[in-house]
Amino acid sequence: MVNALTPETTARPPRPRSAEPARTAVDPRARARRHQAVVAYLFLAPVLLFFAVFLILPLGFALLLSMSRWAGFDLADIKPVGLDNFTSLFADGSTFLTPILTNTLLFALGTVALALAGSVLVATCIDNLRFQGLWRTLYLLPIVTTVVAVGNVWKYMYEPGGLVNGALNAVGLDSVAFLQDPDTALPAVVVVQAWASVGSAILILTAGLKSIPESYYEAAALDGAGPVTVFLRITLPLLRPALLFVCVTQFITGLQSFALIIVMTKGGPGDATNVAALEMYRQAFSYGDWGTASAAAFVLFVVILIVTLAQLWIFRRRGEDA
Amino acid sequence: MNRRRFPWLSYLLVVTGAVLTVVPFLDMVMTSFKGPGESGTLPYRFLPEAFDLSNYRAAVDQLDLPMLFRNSVVATTLINASVLLTSSLAGYALAKLRFPGRDFIFRLVLSTMMFPPFLFFIPHFLILVHWPLAGGNDLLGRGGAGLTVSIVALAMPFLVNGFGIFLMRQFMVSIPDEVLEAARIDGAGEFAVWWRIVVPQTKPVMVTLGLLTFVDAWNEYIWALLVSTANPDVMTLPVGIQLLQDYVDPTRTMPIVMAGLVLSILPVLVLFLLLQRHYVRGIVLSGLK
Numbered sequence: 001m002v003n004a005l006t007p008e009t010t011a012r013p014p015r016p017r018s019a020e021p022a023r024t025a026v027d028p029r030a031r032a033r034r035h036q037a038v039v040a041y042l043f044l045a046p047v048l049l050f051f052a053v054f055l056i057l058p059l060g061f062a063l064l065l066s067m068s069r070w071a072g073f074d075l076a077d078i079k080p081v082g083l084d085n086f087t088s089l090f091a092d093g094s095t096f097l098t099p100i101l102t103n104t105l106l107f108a109l110g111t112v113a114l115a116l117a118g119s120v121l122v123a124t125c126i127d128n129l130r131f132q133g134l135w136r137t138l139y140l141l142p143i144v145t146t147v148v149a150v151g152n153v154w155k156y157m158y159e160p161g162g163l164v165n166g167a168l169n170a171v172g173l174d175s176v177a178f179l180q181d182p183d184t185a186l187p188a189v190v191v192v193q194a195w196a197s198v199g200s201a202i203l204i205l206t207a208g209l210k211s212i213p214e215s216y217y218e219a220a221a222l223d224g225a226g227p228v229t230v231f232l233r234i235t236l237p238l239l240r241p242a243l244l245f246v247c248v249t250q251f252i253t254g255l256q257s258f259a260l261i262i263v264m265t266k267g268g269p270g271d272a273t274n275v276a277a278l279e280m281y282r283q284a285f286s287y288g289d290w291g292t293a294s295a296a297a298f299v300l301f302v303v304i305l306i307v308t309l310a311q312l313w314i315f316r317r318r319g320e321d322a
Numbered sequence: 323m324n325r326r327r328f329p330w331l332s333y334l335l336v337v338t339g340a341v342l343t344v345v346p347f348l349d350m351v352m353t354s355f356k357g358p359g360e361s362g363t364l365p366y367r368f369l370p371e372a373f374d375l376s377n378y379r380a381a382v383d384q385l386d387l388p389m390l391f392r393n394s395v396v397a398t399t400l401i402n403a404s405v406l407l408t409s410s411l412a413g414y415a416l417a418k419l420r421f422p423g424r425d426f427i428f429r430l431v432l433s434t435m436m437f438p439p440f441l442f443f444i445p446h447f448l449i450l451v452h453w454p455l456a457g458g459n460d461l462l463g464r465g466g467a468g469l470t471v472s473i474v475a476l477a478m479p480f481l482v483n484g485f486g487i488f489l490m491r492q493f494m495v496s497i498p499d500e501v502l503e504a505a506r507i508d509g510a511g512e513f514a515v516w517w518r519i520v521v522p523q524t525k526p527v528m529v530t531l532g533l534l535t536f537v538d539a540w541n542e543y544i545w546a547l548l549v550s551t552a553n554p555d556v557m558t559l560p561v562g563i564q565l566l567q568d569y570v571d572p573t574r575t576m577p578i579v580m581a582g583l584v585l586s587i588l589p590v591l592v593l594f595l596l597l598q599r600h601y602v603r604g605i606v607l608s609g610l611k
Contacts, residue, residue, distance in 0.1 A: 047412040161363050285551070
């Protein structure tokens with residue numbers, strides 16, 4: 001990029017003499033502009049080079065792989081197969097649609113619902129309290145902790161001799177084999193993902209809450225509105241931009257996540273906690289099937305795109321109604 | 323004021339939530355001190371009988387902890403240095419310089435934040451395998467294992483960060499043009515303007531971006547797992563600790579894993595607690611775009 005621009009400033013043929021007066025009048029500014037463009041591209045060179053090698057090239061390559069059969073490292077062995085990888089993902093007997101893609105959506109929906117409910121509740125409550133910074137710091141601890149730590153601690157807490165079952169036993173309930181039972185495994189992982197993401201949601205909602213003018217609340221108090229009315233009529237509608245941001249980002253994170261699942265259940269028991277990103281990872285790095293894995297990655301990418309656009313659309317329509 | 327009518331209810335909710343947030347950490351620390359046969363047994367007990375430090379010794383003995391630590395530090399440092407430098411340079415160009423294609427490049431930067439990382443695992447891995455003139459490869463990237471045998475592989479895909487560029491640009495837009503113009507009239511080149519005037523003014527946002535980048539890079543798991551599967555010499559702390567699960571003594575596996583986890587998250591926790599106000603600002607800023 002830089003080299004394409006530099007010759008213009010250096011290797012310019014000399015102009016005829018008659019043009020001289022005009023050039024001295026215009027040139028300094030034009031030259032300064034050109035100079036600034038060259039400098040700008042120099043400043044951007046590392047970034048553009050990186051994007052070319054680690055963004056554009058991989059995207060094209062992944063697309064190529066998704067339409068090929070290839071299980072090695074020799075580029076000459078790539079065999080084009082058209083849309084075979086995609087059709088086999090959706091063929092009868094394939095586990096991709098159910099349970100894997102269904103699990104992915106349930107996982108994302110569950111974490112968004114839990115994290116959103118928890119963070120709205122806690123963020124509005126913290127806003128009423130003293131030592132707000134202290135509370136928010138506490139809630140942030142999970143998100144600065146590696147997924148390996150979060151996953152292992154919760155996996156241990158879910159075990160028959162762990163903390164969660166200890167609490168159940170203390171109130172007279174029987175132990176539950178949370179991660180070994182196909183019915184409870186997915187909800188159990190959802191709780192952990194929500195637990196880990198509440199902190200950042202609280203921060204963003206807090207920023208939204210702070211931007212609501214105090215005078216609205218004073219006016220509502222004068223009108224004798226109760227706390228529930230105030231919350232539903234003032235806080236919630238004015239919090240909508242922050243809620244939208246939390247919703248969309250958490251949903252995308254939910255659809256993409258699998259590190260926590262690798263650490264906690266490896267997708268099991270059976271396929272009970274298997275999700276699309278994990279399936280992609282396994283196809284690629286356990287079975288060496290780059291083609292199927294890339295196809296799965298693109299399908300998931302499209303799902304994420306659709307879900308995100310749908311969310312933005314729904315929120316915008318609600319905005320017009322209100 | 324109406325907003326503050328039920329403080330006791332707020333306290334109840336917030337404290338309950340805070341306890342739920344902190345208890346897993348406490349359980350991790352407590353378990354890391356439990357002796358043989360004390361963990362995973364019924365009935366559940368929160369506190370250890372005696373604070374047994376031998377699990378920490380076992381975790382250190384079982385793993386090459388200095389190597390894991392070194393790899394984590396090297397990868398995190400490379401990523402942080404590169405992200406700060408490239409974000410600052412690119413942010414300056416996008417905020418303060420005029421050139422054709424500026425809007426397009428800014429949009430490209432924004433769009434990078436939307437691509438899901440898993441789309442890139444396979445291509446990135448293959449690019450590193452076929453990296454020219456590295457790890458026994460020839461100029462066309464054939465022959466050897468490429469960059470996958472190098473510790474640099476851990477950092478490669480994370481050296482530039484779209485969010486970092488965005489954050490820097492947003493911050494630099496608010497620096498008055500007059501200040502930069504005055505420096506240019508005094509004969510400073512763009513590089514000098516960036517280094518002498520812009521960089522000093524962006525120190526606070528550098529700390530914010532640096533801390534966000536540090537936490538992400540230190541905790542990164544999947545890519546590090548992939549790279550160290552190909553080459554165990556570049557294993558990082560999170561990947562190594564996960565291996566402790568295979569520890570042979572079943573009565574003590576959990577306490578040793580927990581001891582390893584405590585050791586691996588301590589650096590991030592300390593840094594976060596010291597600089598958490600910057601971390602908070604980073605998250606809030608990202609929500610306001």
